[in-house]
Amino acid sequence: MNELMKNLNERQREAVATTDGxxxxxAGAGSGKTRVITYRAAYLIHTHxxxxxxxxxxxxxxxxxxxxxxxxxxxxxxxxxxxxVGTFHATCLQLLRRDAxxxxxxxxxxxxxxxxxxxLVKHLMxxxxxxxxxxxxxxxxxxxxxxxxxxxxxxEFETTAVTMFEEKVAQLYRLYDxxxxxxxxxxxxxxxxxALTLLLRFPDCANKYRNLFRYIMVDEFQDTNRVQxxxxxELAKHHRNLCVVGDDDQSIYSWRGANxxxxxxxxxxxxxxxxxxxxxxxxxxxxxxxxxxxxIMNNERRKPKxxxxxxxxxxxIVWFPAPDEHGEAYYxxxxxxxxxxxxxxxxxxxxxxFYRTNAQSRVIEDVFxxxxxxxxxxxxxxxxxxxxxxxxxxxxxxxxxxxxxVSLRRIINIPPRGIGKATVEKxxxxxxxxxxxLLQAIExxxxxxxxxxxxxxxxxAFAQYMARLMEKKTQMSTPDFIREIIESSGYLKMLEQDRxxxxxxxxxxxxxxxxxxxxxxxxxxxxxxEFIENTSLRTDIDEWDDETDFIPLxxxxxxxxxxxxxxFIAGMEEELxxxxxxxxxxxxxxxxxxxxxVGLTRAQERIFLTSADLRHIHGMALMHLPSRFIDEIxxxxxxxxxKEPPKYxxxxxxxxxxxxxxSPFIVGDLIEHATFGTGRIAAVSGRGESMKVAVRFFRDNxxxxxxxxxxxxxxK
DNA sequence: CGTCGCTCCCTTTTT
DNA sequence: GGGAGCGACG
Ligand SMILES: Nc1ncnc2c1ncn2[C@@H]1O[C@H](COP(=O)(O)OP(=O)(O)OP(=O)(O)O)[C@@H](O)[C@H]1O
Numbered sequence: 138m139n140e141l142m143k144n145l146n147e148r149q150r151e152a153v154a155t156t157d158g159x160x161x162x163x164a165g166a167g168s169g170k171t172r173v174i175t176y177r178a179a180y181l182i183h184t185h186x187x188x189x190x191x192x193x194x195x196x197x198x199x200x201x202x203x204x205x206x207x208x209x210x211x212x213x214x215x216x217x218x219x220x221x222v223g224t225f226h227a228t229c230l231q232l233l234r235r236d237a238x239x240x241x242x243x244x245x246x247x248x249x250x251x252x253x254x255x256x257l258v259k260h261l262m263x264x265x266x267x268x269x270x271x272x273x274x275x276x277x278x279x280x281x282x283x284x285x286x287x288x289x290x291x292x293e294f295e296t297t298a299v300t301m302f303e304e305k306v307a308q309l310y311r312l313y314d315x316x317x318x319x320x321x322x323x324x325x326x327x328x329x330x331x332a333l334t335l336l337l338r339f340p341d342c343a344n345k346y347r348n349l350f351r352y353i354m355v356d357e358f359q360d361t362n363r364v365q366x367x368x369x370x371e372l373a374k375h376h377r378n379l380c381v382v383g384d385d386d387q388s389i390y391s392w393r394g395a396n397x398x399x400x401x402x403x404x405x406x407x408x409x410x411x412x413x414x415x416x417x418x419x420x421x422x423x424x425x426x427x428x429x430x431x432x433i434m435n436n437e438r439r440k441p442k443x444x445x446x447x448x449x450x451x452x453x454i455v456w457f458p459a460p461d462e463h464g465e466a467y468y469x470x471x472x473x474x475x476x477x478x479x480x481x482x483x484x485x486x487x488x489x490x491f492y493r494t495n496a497q498s499r500v501i502e503d504v505f506x507x508x509x510x511x512x513x514x515x516x517x518x519x520x521x522x523x524x525x526x527x528x529x530x531x532x533x534x535x536x537x538x539x540x541x542x543v544s545l546r547r548i549i550n551i552p553p554r555g556i557g558k559a560t561v562e563k564x565x566x567x568x569x570x571x572x573x574x575l576l577q578a579i580e581x582x583x584x585x586x587x588x589x590x591x592x593x594x595x596x597x598a599f600a601q602y603m604a605r606l607m608e609k610k611t612q613m614s615t616p617d618f619i620r621e622i623i624e625s626s627g628y629l630k631m632l633e634q635d636r637x638x639x640x641x642x643x644x645x646x647x648x649x650x651x652x653x654x655x656x657x658x659x660x661x662x663x664x665x666x667e668f669i670e671n672t673s674l675r676t677d678i679d680e681w682d683d684e685t686d687f688i689p690l691x692x693x694x695x696x697x698x699x700x701x702x703x704x705f706i707a708g709m710e711e712e713l714x715x716x717x718x719x720x721x722x723x724x725x726x727x728x729x730x731x732x733x734x735v736g737l738t739r740a741q742e743r744i745f746l747t748s749a750d751l752r753h754i755h756g757m758a759l760m761h762l763p764s765r766f767i768d769e770i771x772x773x774x775x776x777x778x779x780k781e782p783p784k785y786x787x788x789x790x791x792x793x794x795x796x797x798x799x800s801p802f803i804v805g806d807l808i809e810h811a812t813f814g815t816g817r818i819a820a821v822s823g824r825g826e827s828m829k830v831a832v833r834f835f836r837d838n839x840x841x842x843x844x845x846x847x848x849x850x851x852x853k
Numbered sequence: 854c855g856t857c858g859c860t861c862c863c864t865t866t867t868t
Numbered sequence: 869g870g871g872a873g874c875g876a877c878g
Contacts (some may be wrong), residue, residue, distance in 0.1 A: 198868075226868055251867085269873075270861085325868060393867065494865055494869085516867085550854095557854050676868070694866045716865050732866080755863070757869050 138594035141180050141212060145172070152380075152413045153177045156352070159373070159407035159796055160380040163400070165444040166429065166636060166738030167420030167700070170382040174354045175205050177380065178220060179212040182550035189220040190213055193305045193350040195369070198356040199224055199679040200696055205356075217435070219852040220221050221350065225365045226325060227674055231324070235333055236342050242321060245666060247538040248673040249317065249324045252522065254278055257320075257543050262310045265305075272305055280306045281313060285326040286362055288333075290314075319574070321540040329364040347375055357698065358383035358403075360392040370406055377407065385440065386433050389732045390695060391724075416443045420700050420741055422451025422772045428744070429737040436727045453776040454744045456709070456767055465839045466504035468747060469705050473688065476703065476743075485511055485686045486807040489701040491693045491736050496754075497707060505688070513687040516695050520680060521672040525632070525643040526650055530672060532622045534601065535576065536610050537666050542568075542575040549579075553633040554599065560592045576603065602626075615665045616654035623647050693736045704740035706733075709748040710761035733766045808850040 142150050152162050152173045164170055178194055178803065181187040190437050192193070195200040206222045221228060230248070235398045237246060249257065257276045258281075280303070284294050291311040298307040317323065323331060336343040350372050355361065358381040373379035381403055388397045404410055418426055423446055457472075459465035469490060470505035478485050490501060495517040505512045520526065528551055550556045567585045568578035581597035582588065606625070610618055632640045657668050678695050693706070693714075708714055715729035737744060767775070 224868065273862095275863095328868090362866090389866075390868090440865090496864075499869085519867095553855070555854065674868080678867095692866060718865060729865095753869080852868080 139180070139184060141176055141183060145169070145176060145425065146415075146417055148413055148415050149173050149176070152415075153180050153598065155380075155411055155413075156181055157378055159377050159410035160408050160413065161358075161400070161403060162380070162382040162413045162415065163384065163442075164382075164413075165384055165418065165442045166416035166491070166734070167418040168386065168415035168444065169417075169419055170384070170415065171356055171698070174356050174380070174382055175208045176212065176344070177354060178205075178209050178222075182209075182220070183213055187352060189218055191349065191351040193214060193221040193353045193372075194223075195225055195228065195353075195355045196222065196363075197224065197360065197698060199227060199675060200681065202227070203679075224674075225368070226328050229328045229368070229672060231347065232332050233328065233337065236339075237323075237331065239339050239342060240331055241318065241632075242323070242331075242479055243538075243540075245538045246321045246323055247534055247541055247544075248328070248670055249320075249322045249543065250522075250673050250818070251325075252527070253322075253543045254324050256547070257316055258309060258313060260546070261309055261316065261545070265308060267309075268278045272302070277309055281310050282326055284310065284393070286364065287331055288330065288364060290452050312798055316542075319540060320542050321541070324366075329362075329368065333364055333368050333371070336368065339437050343371065344376075347372055351376055352378045352380075354380045354382070356382050357387075359385050359388040359397055359400060360390040360395040362397055363396050363399070366396070366399040366402065377409075379407065384442075385695065386436075386731055387735050389697065389728060389735060391728055411451075414442075416445060418444050418446045421446060421738060422452045422742060424453060424736060425740050425742075425744060427774055428454050428770045429734050431771050432730060432737065432766055433734040435769050436730055437723070438727060452743055453774050454746060454770055455776045456763075456770075456778070458748045458750065458763060458778055460749065461499045461577045461709075462749045462753065463504070465707055465747045465749045466501045469501065469707065469745070470504050470508040470510055472705075472745060473703075474508065476691075477589070483581055483702065485688045486683060487702040488688045488705070489696065489699070489703070489739070490688065490690045490705045490707060491739070492690075492707045493693060493716060494708070494730075495692060497713075501690060501707065505690075509722060511687045512683065513685070513689055515681050515689055515691040516677050519675075519677050520649070520653075521675065523643075523646055525628070525646055526672075529619065529622055529626075529628060529647060529650060530669065532606065532626060533619065533665060533669055536606050537669055539576045539607075540574045545575050545579075548626075549599065552627045554627075555595050556592070556599065560588065560596065563587055564596065576600070580604075610665060613661065615668050616651050616720075618665060619651050619654050623651075654660075693732050696739050697735055702741045702743055703743045703745070704736070705745045705747065706736050707747050708744045708752070709764040709767055710752065710758075711764055712761055713752070713754075714764050714766070728748070730766065733764075798834070 142153065145153060146169070149169055149172065152160065153176050162170055162173055174194055178192050181192060182189050194202075194205060196205055202223045206218055206220070209222070210216070210218045216276040221231075223231075232796055233242070233246070234244065238244060253277060255274055258278050259269065262269065262274060262277075284290075289297075291314045294303075294310055295307040298304045302625070317327065336346065351533070353369055353373050355369055360383075369379055369381075381400075383400065385397055385400060388395060391397070404412075413429065421429075426444055426446055433439070445809065457465075457468050459468055467797045473488055476488075490512075492498065492501075498514050498517060502512065502514060521530070527550060534541050534544040535548070546561065549561060563585050564575060564578045564582070567581075569576045571578065575579075578585065579596050580600045582593045582600065585593070585596075588596075602625075606622065609621055613621060629644065632644050634645075653672075654668055659670060662668070662671070678691070681689065683689075689701075695740070712720070715726055719729045746767060748767070749761070751760050752760070
């Protein structure tokens with residue numbers, strides 16, 4: 138038998154050997170779907186002598202792509218691998234770098250990340266005289282994103298706009314689209330949409346890529362969006378060698394446009410597709426599978442799946458209800474320390490802590506730090522999203538793409554060089570009027586009407602500085618150039634003058650940015666442009682080095698596709714997980730449950746679930762019941778606390794309970810307020826004179842903090 | 854023009 | 869608990 142087939146089961150082998158024609162592998166967690174893609178790529182190259190460059194494998198994260206590339210390389214025993222392995226975004230970017238000129242972009246186009254998008258929308262809102270408190274820029278951006286996901290352009294959107302809000306969105310969408318083109322920039326959605334446009338509108342170009350990508354595989358297919366599916370469908374249109382792999386129970390990105398219908402559409406568009414189901418799980422113990430299965434069974438809209446394991450039944454799932462989030466974090470730290478003592482072979486990186494929201498990491502971090510547990514937080518703030526990094530990169534972006542007005546506006550007065558709001562607005566107006574870029578307007582500052590001479594001088598000094606940088610760029614390597622920006626812009630000096638601890642940390646981050654550029658250079662990509670786009674596309678999870686021995690803390694979303702011997706899931710509470718915002722519909726609730734399924738199925742040996750009765754959210758103390766997902770785990774496999782829970786120490790509780798005049802209100806009470814009307818108590822905090830309640834009022838569904846002493850609330 | 858301090862709103866999840 | 873926006877002041 139083929140060597141490659143040795144590490145696969147019967148079904149997996151069948152999937153790997155089905156090299157030609159459409160193929161869909163639907164299977165539960167840990168059943169070796171990713172392994173199928175990896176081995177299939179190796180098999181195509183080794184046994185069928187397919188050129189690596191003719192294979193496209195799409196993964197969900199860059200990190201997963203790197204891992205897959207390495208595995209394929211190892212299987213083949215080669216040092217290099219020309220195959221295309223990457224995320225949709227990274228792959229589309231490469232196509233666009235070659236061919237975006239067909240769509241009217243210059244080769245130097247740049248990627249706008251979320252914060253760039255937001256500043257652009259805010260800027261355009263100012264131009265339309267729209268106040269941010271009347272129209273939430275994030276909501277507008279979300280609506281534009283939704284339209285892009287559905288492949289609705291600005292013109293079409295305009296014709297379908299009904300409400301006032303949609304009218305405004307339509308206006309902004311058009312301006313936004315124009316601005317991106319003028320700035321020679323694309324946002325994340327554009328990377329996908331423009332690549333698809335390339336395939337749909339330029340047959341020669343499409344055929345070129347159809348010929349190149351002769352074998353296409355997509356991992357985590359359940360979380361692809363419409364555009365992504367159409368991309369691979371177009372590419373596979375003629376040769377039909379498209380293999381998709383996924384698990385409908387692990388679809389957790391519908392809020393970002395992921396479309397589970399793709400799974401059904403695939404079978405419609407490729408009716409000749411072969412379906413393979415994998416049923417053996419190689420990851421978890423039986424009890425873990427039983428728990429995960431019991432939870433997911435509560436979803437009504439799903440196809441039942443079989444999943445079994447050869448691993449033993451394993452230990453029960455442990456649930457620890459803590460009085461508050463500090464108690465929860467202490468429990469996790471203590472449990473990890475105990476487990477490490479009991480089982481010395483367990484490394485830090487054998488543990489993982491998952492949570493629903495990034496904000497939950499803070500308390501856990503504090504406690505881990507105090508307990509001397511080495512941890513790494515994955516997610517929350519991306520390295521490349523830190524202010525100082527974005528500032529410095531903004532200089533580089535303007536140099537690489539002088540049309541990028543968003544980056545230019547960002548740095549025009551950083552460090553402060555006396556160019557104020559009024560001056561920039563005049564330069565802006567001048568640029569719009571003359572149809573030139575903002576940088577060109579600044580270069581011609583003496584022509585800008587209504588500017589004082591000192592403002593003109595400051596602008597031209599800045600323009601000259603940028604011109605000097607542009608000159609330097611041609612003479613320097615990328616790391617040297619980044620260092621040049623940091624030093625000559627005065628950014629470093631500005632930070633050094635600030636003697637604060639944070640400023641010091643920023644200086645260190647800038648040093649790390651230079652190291653990142655060096656590292657990137659060594660990976661064989663010299664151009665500044667390549668470094669910049671790398672920073673736009675990389676996420677925190679991609680940066681994470683899982684060889685280092687730290688305990689990773691991450692959201693449940695980030696945990697997708699990973700596996701750990703011991704898993705903690707914190708914050709198992711109603712309104713946190715499932716999240717309050719997801720309780721509005723059955724569909725969203727079911728997605729929360731799938732998220733729980735994903736979390737549980739990451740574990741190989743042990744699962745610990747924790748909850749907190751009382752938790753601070755946005756500074757407010759809120760009481761929560763344990764998550765319904767805990768109730769959904771069968772009692773026989775759940776190790777719960779004794780029915781009468783021991784008395785935990787909790788200052789808040791002790792005080793409120795001992796107070797003779799404890800709160801007249803409890804969470805859930807209906808009350809009447811003279812001005813706001815009827816509402817429901819969402820939280821109680823403080824006591825006596827300073828007792829506060831948070832009330833969600835029905836009239837506007839807004840939550841307000843009120844002092845009980847003054848609010849004169851009547852119980853209903 | 855730059856800085857300080859107040860208020861508001863928020864993040865639920867990220868390629 | 870914190871970042872962004874906005875207004876007041878030097
Ligand atoms: N045939 C096999 N024999 C032994 N181990 C296997 C086999 N197939 C997969 N595995 C192992 O099982 C684990 C899960 O595999 P893989 O990540 O490919 O599953 P998956 O279906 O993609 O999982 P998920 O959907 O949960 O991310 C991995 O550790 C993998 O090495």
